[in-house]
Amino acid sequence: MKKVAIAGLAAVLLGFGAVTAAGPTNAATQPPQVTGQIIVKFRDNGAAAGVLRQHALSEGAGIGSTGAHVVKVPANQESSLIAALSRNPAVEYAEPDEVVTAATSDQYFPRQYALQNTGQSYTNTVGTLTVPAGTADADVDAVEAWSVKTGSGIKVAVLDSGVASDNPDINPKVVLRANFSTAATNEDNYGHGTHVAGIVAASSNNTIGVAGTCPGCTILAGKVLDDNGVGSTSAVVNGINWAVSNGAKVINMSIGVRASRTLETAVNNAWSKGVVLVAAAGNGGNQSKIYPGAYPNVIAVAATDNKDAKASFSTYGASWVDIAAPGVNVYSTFPNHPFVLATQNNRSFGYDVGNGTSMSSAIVAATAALAWSSHPGATNTSIRADVESTADNIPGTGTFWAHGRVNADSAVR
Structure with a gap:
């Protein structure tokens, strides 16, 4: 390790977070969902296109190795489409794509x-x-x-x-x-x-x-x-x-x-x-x-x-x-x-x-x-x-x- 003279730097002790800027995660401060897209996982991917067509939607990109997909939806219809898709037996689950935020002799x-x-x-x-x-x-x-x-x-x-x-x-x-x-x-x-x-x-x-x-x-x-x-x-x-x-x-x-x-x-x-x-x-x-x-x-x-x-x-x-x-x-x-x-x-x-x-x-x-x-x-x-x-x-x-x-x-x- 190195110990070199310390130069002064201005700093204000304002926390930058590990979670949301608001800190607590109660219902009133939960982060919003991404506008215009939701996450859907089908029990049988062969049924995906047909189910989505019923709602004038098309299949989106897969997400990692989870088997789920991002589906583009009209803005402000995220919640209603999640509810509708969740009722379909071909759908394992549908959920919001939530907003994620940041949680916050060497010289110094x-x-x-x-x-x-x-x-x-x-x-x-x-x-x-x-x-x-x-x-x-x-x-x-x-x-x-x-x-x-x-x-x-x-x-x-x-x-x-x-x-x-x-x-x-x-x-x-x-x-x-x-x-x-x-x-x-x-x-x-x-x-x-x-x-x-x-x-x-x-x-x-x-x-x-x-x-x-x-x-x-x-x-x-x-x-x-x-x-x-x-x-x-x-x-x-x-x-x-x-x-x-x-x-x-x-x-x-x-x-x-x-x-x-x-x-x-x-x-x-x-x-x-x-x-x-x-x-x-x-x-x-x-x-x-x-x-x-x-x-x-x-x-x-x-x-x-x-x-x-x-x-x-x-x-x-x-x-x-x-x-x-x-x-x-x-x-x-x-x-x-x-x-x-x-x-x-x-x-x-x-x-x-x-x-x-x-x-x-x-x-x-x-x-x-x-x-x-x-x-x-x-x-x-x-x-x-x-x-x-x-x-x-x-x-x-x-x-x-x-x-x-x-x-x-x-x-x-």
Whole structure:
């Protein structure tokens, strides 16, 4: 690791989310569905064309390996057509295509308390923001883990808003890109995906920027959110399928949406192929479930701060939230070109802090990748068990989350 002088950067502590911008996921704040399309799965695909013709519709593109299809429908008729199709015995299910949103000696390594926190009384200054070291046990022992493995050879898929091509700390780690959003390109013009990817795998020992939790890992950058941080269930499902097909050992989803049978099928298919899936628990400050985090085959991650306490914004509940990780003032990469979060939340180009279970999810996904590199003969079941069973038993364990705050060093050993 490199410890170089810290340059001040202006930052405003406004969380950018792991789920919806509104945070809580009650009925009044549920994200809307995509206009003009729905998701339909038929029991017999041979009957699809005939059933759809009855409603003046035509069959659409398949979604990943789920067997479901996106069907174009007239605007404002989504709900009525879902109801009508659901009554047809040839239809296994019809559901909305929900809107998905973002859940939120290297130069700045001293700012990365989540990776190494000595507990000393240094001041970690970002502009006018002072971030104290907190307690020594509030980090995930990443530096200690690197003495065992750094994640070399492990691909982590980041399904998000893309990864900036102009940040030299994370762009070289991207080995494949794909755009499943409605944006014109796969460039990250929102900022969330670049921040998440940097937490996972930013280059280490390169004299610039930050270090990723799994600095030897590579990134599959699946853009499922557009340039305003909004996507769809079908985009996420296609991203999952793409990630599995291209060798991802871990898929990180710092995003949130309502329950979807199509999304659950994609998650289960990925799990059956041996992939570890990790997702943000949400920033609602309540116990409301969000997906894909709440699916059984996904590790749902809550957020802690630099004193190992639950972040005030973090969604929680040990019945479905599996583990916790630092998610307050997490320093990472951002684009070096104009991006939405810079405009909305005064984030700086290049590097700055982020708050949210989005950040926590990325740390856990990277820890799973480190564990894969340390246990090459493992299965996704055993890797998940390694990550969860070795977590530190901090206050809130068993109440806010099931297994504690993740410990990378323990997981790799």
